[in-house]
Amino acid sequence: MLRIKILRYKKSYDFKAFPEKEDGFQNNWKNNSLDDLILLNNGEEIFKAKCQTVANYCFGEMFRAGDVAFGASVSEGEFTIKTFVPPRKFNGEIHAIIKTKTVDGGVIDRNAMQTTKDGFQNGRWLIHNKYSFKLGKDTNYAWSAGCFILSSKDLERFNSVLKKIRGKSRRRNKRIFDGGVEVSGVFVILGFGIALTIGLLSFIAGWKSGRARLEEEIAEDAERKAADKALYDAEKIKIKREVFKSAEDKKKKMSNNSGRDKFNAVNDILRNKD
Missing domain, CATH: 1.20.5 (Single alpha-helices involved in coiled-coils or other helix-helix interfaces)
Structure with a gap:
């Protein structure tokens, strides 16, 4: 059985280079992409890569009011991904994060969206790369508004692993791992406890x-x-x-x-x- 594990380190919340200054691209780049995205198959690790999971893109058009600036970040606990969803404005093959909550208490529904009290929808929460169409390459830092962001190379590797498993499933006449298939996951936040354990x-x-x-x-x-x-x-x-x-x-x-x-x-x- 496939399962995704996200390990977020508390240091990732400290993303402002100058805490006294406002949020922005010139300031929110610190401690970038420290977290781990791990794919397990029957308990065995088959993929691991660094990613950005804390919402450091919490300014400008991605600003949202709340007690903490990074409130759009997926919170600790269970979540699910829907594989190979339509990319729309994103580069490459992407996946949706669904059926979970954010740090500020918002619910992410089956469509990877949030509905506000006023009936407006926010979204989507995705797993995608940090490719910039403007630059024609990956940005130096990953900018997350709540998504899990990998490098383009790592997202390609991740997708290759999923497709390899899909091929094996087809040969065995089991459930086909096509777009829309859901994979459960768990989100763990690590801090001083893990350092003490180590x-x-x-x-x-x-x-x-x-x-x-x-x-x-x-x-x-x-x-x-x-x-x-x-x-x-x-x-x-x-x-x-x-x-x-x-x-x-x-x-x-x-x-x-x-x-x-x-x-x-x-x-x-x-x-x-x-």
């Missing part, structure tokens, strides 16, 4: 590595002690053997029948006594 995991990994090294050193020390003990035991046996041999020689000298030989043997022992 730091904790790094600490655990470092501790395990250090512990493994300590255990290795303990094992090496045990091997050295065993080798030293073996050498000591061998030398001890050698010394005992030499002592016993010397004692045996002395015993033989003392056991001779000649009194003179016994006298000489005693003198030798006394002379060699430490």
Whole structure:
């Protein structure tokens, strides 16, 4: 089963280069395209790319009143995309974001639109690229009014993955992945918690590595002690053997029948006594 995951980092909300100045193209470019768009197939990651999900294009014709300037951004939680919808004024093959809410509480309907209290419609919320028809290429920064924006190259890669899956579905006579098919998704906001988790995991990994090294050193020390003990035991046996041999020689000298030989043997022992 296909599923999309969006990871938004809290740093993405800090998009104004100069907080004291007004919103605009000259000011809202900071911390651009930090978020991750991930496509999963049966839990396995098959696509990942950086994208812009925070509504930094919140001025001019895209201005909307609210408690926060980026209120048109899709909020944390579940959402759905409708694949390969008509591009209209956008470049390339695009997808609609539907059945979810925005940060300011607005509901995005099945048509990727919002209806205001006065009955006006706002929209569409889409996944598209940052291509500029005026420039004939991608803009340096992604400008989002609530959409998920990829580079042109990454959107092409994303679409290629979807089409590849569509081809496999056709060959297996399963549900055909054509335009309008919906894919569920989840939106997660990451901040200091993820940094703490990463730091904790790094600490655990470092501790395990250090512990493994300590255990290795303990094992090496045990091997050295065993080798030293073996050498000591061998030398001890050698010394005992030499002592016993010397004692045996002395015993033989003392056991001779000649009194003179016994006298000489005693003198030798006394002379060699430490």
